[in-house]
Amino acid sequence: MRVAIDHDGTFTTNPQVWTAIINMLCENGFDVICITSRFPNVPIVGMPVPVYYSCGQAKWEFATERGLEVNIWIDDIPFTIGGPPVNGEPPQAKIRRDLIRQVIDANFNSGPHVDYPRVGDYMESA
Numbered sequence: 001m002r003v004a005i006d007h008d009g010t011f012t013t014n015p016q017v018w019t020a021i022i023n024m025l026c027e028n029g030f031d032v033i034c035i036t037s038r039f040p041n042v043p044i045v046g047m048p049v050p051v052y053y054s055c056g057q058a059k060w061e062f063a064t065e066r067g068l069e070v071n072i073w074i075d076d077i078p079f080t081i082g083g084p085p086v087n088g089e090p091p092q093a094k095i096r097r098d099l100i101r102q103v104i105d106a107n108f109n110s111g112p113h114v115d116y117p118r119v120g121d122y123m124e125s126a
């Protein structure tokens, strides 16, 4: 069971409390990740789980395209998550997505994913 938590305006509201919640989730078998709308050139520091940068792409779409199944979302702006298209995807959406992917691929060699230490490692170093 995977939980995706947002950083800005969610985790940042109280990092200590959210870290405790993340820790509890991980101790009980949940896989917790962070999916942010940020670009990786504005990196997130101190997040106790792996961080994925969707670069403005709808988070559900970003995760789905990468085979990341997310079961539970925690986000202060649920609109940024998005979801499957209700009546099919308009062709403009695919064109836009492909253009964004080309820009990201051309500018971020390591891809949009940055691996941060797991909660236990983070807690020991904090």
Ligand SMILES: [Mg+2]
Pocket (backbone or CB within 6 Å): 006, 007, 008, 009, 010, 075, 076, 077
């Ligand atoms: Mg947010």
